[in-house]
Amino acid sequence: MGLFDNVDKLIQETEDSIENVIPLKKGTPVKVGVDLGTAYTVLVVCDVEGKPLCCRLRRTQIVRDGLVVDFITARQIVAELKEEAEELLGIELTHAAIAVPPGTHGSNTKTHQYVVEGAGMEVVAIEDEPTAANQVLKIENGAVVDIGGGTTGISIFKDGKVIYTADEATGGTHFTYVVAGHFRIPIDEAEDMKTNPEHYKNIYSLVTPVVQKVASIINTNIVNYDIDKIILCGGTACLQNIEKIIENETSIKTLKPKNPFLVTPLGIALACPPR
Ligand SMILES: Nc1ncnc2c1ncn2[C@@H]1O[C@H](COP(=O)(O)OP(=O)(O)OP(=O)(O)O)[C@@H](O)[C@H]1O
Ligand SMILES: [Mg+2]
Numbered sequence: 001m002g003l004f005d006n007v008d009k010l011i012q013e014t015e016d017s018i019e020n021v022i023p024l025k026k027g028t029p030v031k032v033g034v035d036l037g038t039a040y041t042v043l044v045v046c047d048v049e050g051k052p053l054c055c056r057l058r059r060t061q062i063v064r065d066g067l068v069v070d071f072i073t074a075r076q077i078v079a080e081l082k083e084e085a086e087e088l089l090g091i092e093l094t095h096a097a098i099a100v101p102p103g104t105h106g107s108n109t110k111t112h113q114y115v116v117e118g119a120g121m122e123v124v125a126i127e128d129e130p131t132a133a134n135q136v137l138k139i140e141n142g143a144v145v146d147i148g149g150g151t152t153g154i155s156i157f158k159d160g161k162v163i164y165t166a167d168e169a170t171g172g173t174h175f176t177y178v179v180a181g182h183f184r185i186p187i188d189e190a191e192d193m194k195t196n197p198e199h200y201k202n203i204y205s206l207v208t209p210v211v212q213k214v215a216s217i218i219n220t221n222i223v224n225y226d227i228d229k230i231i232l233c234g235g236t237a238c239l240q241n242i243e244k245i246i247e248n249e250t251s252i253k254t255l256k257p258k259n260p261f262l263v264t265p266l267g268i269a270l271a272c273p274p275r
């Protein structure tokens with residue numbers, strides 16, 4: 001069995017639950033996760049066993065470097081995602097787990113919490129993002145690298161526990177900037193081009209230096225640890241062959257699940273106590 005067989009199955013179920021949702025009996029307990037990101041806000045609902053039931057998402061710009069910068073819009077979007085999920089599932093969502101980047105403290109964590117509570121769900125668990133991702137990945141030893149929209153988060157796991165984390169301001173937005181700059185096109189168009197596999201051959205050489213930058217960030221952060229594998233997650237890890245460039249630059253075996261984008265949102269839901 002491959003390292004990611006179960007992960008890929010869970011993520012596939014999460015993806016399927018964007019389009020296909022089976023209504024539940026009123027009062028069925030569920031686990032709910034809300035991921036407020038730089039690029040996407042995602043809500044995932046699972047049953048008590050952790051099977052994904054419903055996933056709603058929106059492209060957003062409510063968080064920068066892990067901090068909520070647009071509270072009102074954030075609350076509004078989470079409320080909309082909650083309503084959509086409630087409609088599809090036929091139950092009320094009363095609670096949720098959230099996650100914050102490692103090293104987020106005090107009032108910044110509170111802001112994440114207030115966004116979700118303002119949208120009508122009690123926050124029953126607050127995880128750090130890599131721990132949430134590892135609810136899905138189940139890595140015992142190695143580095144988990146979350147390449148998101150705004151930042152790259154590096155977490156080192158030893159015996160299943162996070163022992164080191166870092167978060168650096170290079171992410172998918174920077175990939176988009178180089179594409180926009182090169183073709184002299186608006187950011188939105190560059191974003192579409194970057195995420196469309198058909199355009200991969202046109203952007204490959206442009207984004208490679210940014211991937212190399214990410215790899216050098218990884219190298220700098222893992223230098224004092226004995227790392228035998230790197231696991232990629234986050235939306236930017238969807239980029240074709242990104243794992244090959246990173247493996248090349250770090251000389252460490254680098255792997256990613258089939259769709260790395262939904263790993264953290266699903267993991268947040270899995271971290272939620274059912275209600
Ligand atoms: N198929 C794809 N190819 C390349 N990049 C992609 C693809 N799909 C999504 N992305 C990029 O992934 C990024 C979003 O990833 P993710 O949802 O993990 O970030 P986030 O959690 O919102 O941000 P952060 O973790 O930095 O707060 C965006 O920059 C988006 O362009
Ligand atoms: Mg993220």
